Amino acid sequence: MKLLWLQASGCGGCTQSLLGDTARRGVLERLAGAGVDIAAHPALSEASGEEALAQLRAAADGSLAFDILCVEGALLRGPNGSGRFHMLSGSGEPMIEWVRRLAARARVVVAVGSCTAFGGIGAGGDNLTEACGLQFDGAEPGGLLGAGFRALGGLPVVNVAGCPIHADWLIDTLMAIAADAFTADDLDELQRPRFYAEQLVHHGCPKNEFYEFKASAQKLSDLGCLMENLGCKGTQAHADCNVRPWHGVGSCIRGGFTCIACTEPNFESPGHPFMETPKVAGIPTGLPLDMPKAWFVALAALSKSATPKRVRESATRDHPVMLPAGKKGTRS
Amino acid sequence: MTRIVVGPFNRVEGDLEVALDIADSRVREARVSASLYRGFENLLIGRDPLDALVVVPRICGICSVSQSAAAAAALAAAAGIATPANGQFAKNLIQACENVADHLTHFYCFFMPDFAREAYAGAPWHAAIRARFVAQRGTALADYLPARADFLRLMGYLAGKWPHTLALQPGGTTRAITPTEKVRLAAVLREFRAFLEGPLFGDALENIAALRDAAGLAAWSEARDADAARFVRIALALGLDRIGRAEDRFLACAAYPETTGAFLPGGVWHGGETQAFDTAAIREDASHAWFAGDAPLAPASGETRPLPDGKPAAYTWCKAPRYAGAVVETGALARQLLAGQPLLGELVASHGASVLARVVARLIEVARVLPRMEHWLAAIEPGEPFCGEWRKPESGSGSGLIEAARGTLGHWLSIERGRIAGYQIVAPTTWNFSPRDAAGQPGALEQALAGLPVTDGDTNPVLVQHVVRSFDPCMVCTVH
Numbered sequence: 001m002k003l004l005w006l007q008a009s010g011c012g013g014c015t016q017s018l019l020g021d022t023a024r025r026g027v028l029e030r031l032a033g034a035g036v037d038i039a040a041h042p043a044l045s046e047a048s049g050e051e052a053l054a055q056l057r058a059a060a061d062g063s064l065a066f067d068i069l070c071v072e073g074a075l076l077r078g079p080n081g082s083g084r085f086h087m088l089s090g091s092g093e094p095m096i097e098w099v100r101r102l103a104a105r106a107r108v109v110v111a112v113g114s115c116t117a118f119g120g121i122g123a124g125g126d127n128l129t130e131a132c133g134l135q136f137d138g139a140e141p142g143g144l145l146g147a148g149f150r151a152l153g154g155l156p157v158v159n160v161a162g163c164p165i166h167a168d169w170l171i172d173t174l175m176a177i178a179a180d181a182f183t184a185d186d187l188d189e190l191q192r193p194r195f196y197a198e199q200l201v202h203h204g205c206p207k208n209e210f211y212e213f214k215a216s217a218q219k220l221s222d223l224g225c226l227m228e229n230l231g232c233k234g235t236q237a238h239a240d241c242n243v244r245p246w247h248g249v250g251s252c253i254r255g256g257f258t259c260i261a262c263t264e265p266n267f268e269s270p271g272h273p274f275m276e277t278p279k280v281a282g283i284p285t286g287l288p289l290d291m292p293k294a295w296f297v298a299l300a301a302l303s304k305s306a307t308p309k310r311v312r313e314s315a316t317r318d319h320p321v322m323l324p325a326g327k328k329g330t331r332s
Numbered sequence: 333m334t335r336i337v338v339g340p341f342n343r344v345e346g347d348l349e350v351a352l353d354i355a356d357s358r359v360r361e362a363r364v365s366a367s368l369y370r371g372f373e374n375l376l377i378g379r380d381p382l383d384a385l386v387v388v389p390r391i392c393g394i395c396s397v398s399q400s401a402a403a404a405a406a407l408a409a410a411a412g413i414a415t416p417a418n419g420q421f422a423k424n425l426i427q428a429c430e431n432v433a434d435h436l437t438h439f440y441c442f443f444m445p446d447f448a449r450e451a452y453a454g455a456p457w458h459a460a461i462r463a464r465f466v467a468q469r470g471t472a473l474a475d476y477l478p479a480r481a482d483f484l485r486l487m488g489y490l491a492g493k494w495p496h497t498l499a500l501q502p503g504g505t506t507r508a509i510t511p512t513e514k515v516r517l518a519a520v521l522r523e524f525r526a527f528l529e530g531p532l533f534g535d536a537l538e539n540i541a542a543l544r545d546a547a548g549l550a551a552w553s554e555a556r557d558a559d560a561a562r563f564v565r566i567a568l569a570l571g572l573d574r575i576g577r578a579e580d581r582f583l584a585c586a587a588y589p590e591t592t593g594a595f596l597p598g599g600v601w602h603g604g605e606t607q608a609f610d611t612a613a614i615r616e617d618a619s620h621a622w623f624a625g626d627a628p629l630a631p632a633s634g635e636t637r638p639l640p641d642g643k644p645a646a647y648t649w650c651k652a653p654r655y656a657g658a659v660v661e662t663g664a665l666a667r668q669l670l671a672g673q674p675l676l677g678e679l680v681a682s683h684g685a686s687v688l689a690r691v692v693a694r695l696i697e698v699a700r701v702l703p704r705m706e707h708w709l710a711a712i713e714p715g716e717p718f719c720g721e722w723r724k725p726e727s728g729s730g731s732g733l734i735e736a737a738r739g740t741l742g743h744w745l746s747i748e749r750g751r752i753a754g755y756q757i758v759a760p761t762t763w764n765f766s767p768r769d770a771a772g773q774p775g776a777l778e779q780a781l782a783g784l785p786v787t788d789g790d791t792n793p794v795l796v797q798h799v800v801r802s803f804d805p806c807m808v809c810t811v812h
Contacts (some may be wrong), residue, residue, distance in 0.1 A: 009370055011808050012345050013393020013495040019437070019477060020484050020494070027478030028468050038468060041342075046445050046467035048342040049792040076368075081638030089367040090339025091348035125375030128638070144804035164496055206495040220498075220506045247481070248487030255492015255499045256506030261497075262385060271378030276499075310547075311717060318508035320720060 001067040001178045004059055004102065005041040008095050008121055009086050010073025010132060011165040014113040016044050022248055034175040039066060047083075053090050062103040067152075068177060069106035071099055071134060074115040074122050077142040078130035085129045085231035097142055099134070103145055107153040108177050109134065110160060112170060114262055116157035119143075120277035124268035135191065139265035155184055159191040168244060169234070171197050190265065192238065201234040201259045202244035202288070206251075213307040214300045215307070215315035220275065224315025226258050226285060231275045235288040237261035256318075333360065337466065339367070341800065343442040343467070345394050346807025348765070350777075350800065351427050351647075353791075355787050361773070362781035364678040364765050369622070373636045377473040381407055381667075381724060382502075384755065387745070391757070392809045393397070394437070397430040398736030399809070402743040402757075405732025408502035410747055411725045414435040415728065416755045417591060418718045419504020421708040422490050423518075424588045424595075426500065427487045427734070428705050434737035436532070438804045439563075440465070440476040443691065446467050446801065447566055451794045454535045457566060461532075465560070472531070472559060479527035485520050489513050505719030513716045515794055523708050528702060532695075534558030540699035543675045546573075546682065549692065560695050567688040575784060575788055576799040577684030578776040579659045582666035587735035596735065600655065603671045605682065611731060611742070613656040616758065620767035628654065631744040632729065632757040642701065646810045649811045652766035654776060661685060662739025663803065665693035668700075669685040685780075687802040692716045693736075694804070701757050726750050738762050738806050759809035777803060783796030 007015075021027035031038065038044060040055055047055060058064035071228050075096050076085040083094025091098070103109050104130055111117040111134045123131040133143045135157040141147035143157075150156055158177075173193050176182040186196045205211065210225040217224035226232035234242075237259050241251040252259050260274050261267045272278040278285045287296050310322040339349035349365040351470075372391050376384055384403045389396040393626050403425060408415065415423070446465035452458045464472050488496035490507055499506045509517070525537065534556045535539050554562035567573060581602045588595035598609045615628035623646075624637040639646075654660075663687055668676045679689040729746040731807055739760030748752040766775035772781070776799065786793045 007347070009368060010496075011396070013390070013396060014773045016393045016396075016437075016495055019441075020481050022478075022481045024478060025474040026481075028473055028477065041468075043343060043345070044441065046449065048797060049338040049340070051792060052340055052342050065522055079638075082638070084637075085369045086347070087367040088340055088345045089365070090337055090341075095368075114338070122370055122375070122389060123374070124387070125371075125377070128371050128374060129369065163390065209524075210451050213401040219721050220501055221504070221717075223506060245488065246483045246493035249485055250488030252492045252498065253757070254488075254507075254768065255399075255490075255497060257492060257498035260498075264565050273388045275382050276380070319510070319715060329581045 002039045003068040005070040007042045008073030010115045017164040036177045067107045070110045071076045072112040074131035076129045109151045110158045114161045114163045117161040118265040122270045161263040196240045197238040199240035201237040214304045232258045233261035234259040239263045359784045362778045366650040367812045371651040391812045395736045400500040401734045402732040406730045406743040409730025410728040415504045416717045422505040431737040453461040474529045483524040508718045538697040553797040573688040576684045576687040578779040584666040585733040617652040619770040631756040652769040662696045690802040760807045761810040
C-alpha cells in the first residue's frame, strides 16, 4: 500500500515517536514488511524541492495512485479562513488546500496525533491561527474535512490521537489497514482505534496502591497518587500507556508526572493549571468517568482511614521508606 | 538573473523554502523563508506559569526536552529555586540523550541520503553509499534505528517518555531512579557506546574526541570502514570542506551544569578570540518578518504580533535575532569551538564554517558527550533527592538559556498576578535561518548560500541541499 505523509502545523514529534519503535530492525523495515510503502514523507523521503512537489501534484490530480494519506499536525484555517498561516513551501498554496485535495483521493485518511485529530496544543488560548483537526474541531465533529467526510475506502478519518502518539498505536493501525483488517467497528465515538482507546491510562497504573488508599503525592517526584492534588487525569484518559510501555519501560505516570489526557479533544485547555487538581469543598471535580460520585467520596474516606503506614509514609517521598511486610512468622 | 525557489525541503524538521537569485552560474542572493506561523508565545499568556512545561515541549518533537529545559530554567530563575545534584545530573542525561539522538538522526536520516542521489551516480563511491544510506531503505537505518530506540530507554527510565515529557521541572526531575535502575541505565549507555564505536566510528570515542587536525582527520577516515569515515572521505572528495561559510561568528551558552561550572563553556567566538556571552546584547529584529514592530527589541521586552496581511519587505515568519548587532551562527560547531576542540578550530581557521566542519562537529560532540553521560550517571546517588519543590511567585521574571542540539535556545518569561504575562523564545534555527535585518545583513544560512556554484537550468542544486542541511535546521522551533 502506498502511503503519503504530510506535515501540517505540528511539531513533528509523532514522526520522532514513530521512529522510536522497538522493532528489531527498525520501524521502516517493520512497515515495509507489512506492505506499507512510504512513498512520501517530509522527514524521510529522498525527494526534495521540485521533485517532491511534482509527486504531490501527481497524487492530487489522480495521475499517481496512492492508498493511505497520513497527516501530522493541525490544520490552520487562519487568517480568516485563507489558510495562509501555513503555505506548503515551494507550492505557493495553503497546506489546507493540499490536504483537501489529497484526502479526496485517498482510500484511507489517518490523523496522526491529537493536533491532526482535534486541533491539539496550538488550538489553545485564543486560537489565532484557527487550528482544527481533520474531522473534529476540539470535540465537535466538523474540522477541515467536515463531519460527513468519508475516504474512498468508506472510513471516516482514523484519529490516532495522542501527544505524541505511541509508535505502536500508529504502526498497528497501519498494519491492520494494510492487512484489510480494519473497519468502522474498530473506531470509538471519537474515531480513535479502539485497540488502545478503549483502555484507560489508569489501567496498569504503577501507583495503583496509592490510588486505592488515596495516599496522595503533595508535589511532583513524590511516589503517591497524582490525582488528588497534581491534576492527573489517568482515570479519565483513553489510552493504554501503562499497559503498553513507552521505550519498553516508561509512561508519564511511571516518569513521576501527571497524565494530562493528551489523547482527548481539548486536552490543551483543561480550564485549570495542568498540574493542579480543581476541587470543590476539597473534593476533586474530575472523578473517574463511570463511578457514582457519592460512592467515590465514601470509598475514598474509608480507604484513607485504612491506609497502611507504609503507603502513607511513602506517598510523599521519592523512594519507599518501608518495605511491604512479610507473612506472619517470616522475616520481612 | 534567474530566481529558483527550492521547497518543500524534505529531511529537515518543518517547513522551509529557499529562494535563490542566480547569475553567472552562482547564487547571488538567497532568501530563507519559514512558511508556517504557530503562535506559541501568545497562547502562553494568561496561563499558570507551570503550564509552560506542558506547552513549550510541543513546539518541537525533536527538540522537545530542550524546550522543556529552557522553560524549567526560566521558571527556576523567576521563582529562585535551586536543583539538587541528582536532579541536575538527571537533567543533563535527559538533555544529552535528546541531543545525541538528534545529531545521529540528522546524520543517518536527513543528511547522508543526499549522497545516494542520482546526481552522484557517476562517482566511484556511489553504489556502496547508496546501498548504505539511501533514504528509508539504506542498510545503515537497520543499524541506527534499533540502536536509537534502545538508547531512548534512558528517556523511559528518567523521563517517562520522549518526546513531550513533564519530567524536567524548575527544581529538578520527577523520577528518582533506584540503584537497580542506575545499573540498568549503565547498560543502556554501554550498549549505545558499542553502536557508536562500531558502525558509526569503528574506533574508541576517546580517539574521535582527540582528533587534532585536518590531516589527522583525513588519515583517520582513510583507515576506517565506518559511517563517519565514509562521510569524511566523500566530503573531502567533493570539496565540502570549502563551502557553506557564513559569518564565522559563533554563539553558545554554557551547557550541562555540573557541581562546579559547566561541561561545555559558553561565549562568542570570532576569529579565534572568545568573549563572554552577555544576554543583554541580544535583539530581535522583525523588519523582514510578517510581524508588527520595526525597532529591534530585547527578548525580555519582546513581542510577537503577526500581520496576517503581510508587509512589503517581509518574506518569512522568522524574526532576525542579532548579537550586538551582528549575525551569529549557533550549534555543535559553536560549542566545540568554544570548548577549544583543536580539529574544528583548524577547519574553521582554514576555510571557515563549512559543510564538513558542521557535520564533523556533531560527530565529535557525540564522541565527547557520551563518556560524560557515563560520568553523570555514576554521580547520581539513589536515595538523595531529585527535585526541589516548586513555589509559585506572584510576580517575577526570568530567562532560561540552554544548548539544544541545534544551538542556543533562550526563553524569557514574566509573571504577574501568578500568571504568565510575557513569553518570548529565541530558537537555534531562528539565529541560523534568520532573514535580513533592518541594516540589510542577511542571516547565517543566507550568507552560506551566497556564492555557491549552480549549473544553469538546475532547479534543485544538490550543493544547496548539503549547505542547508549542514545546519540541521529545525523549522518548527523557528516558527514557534
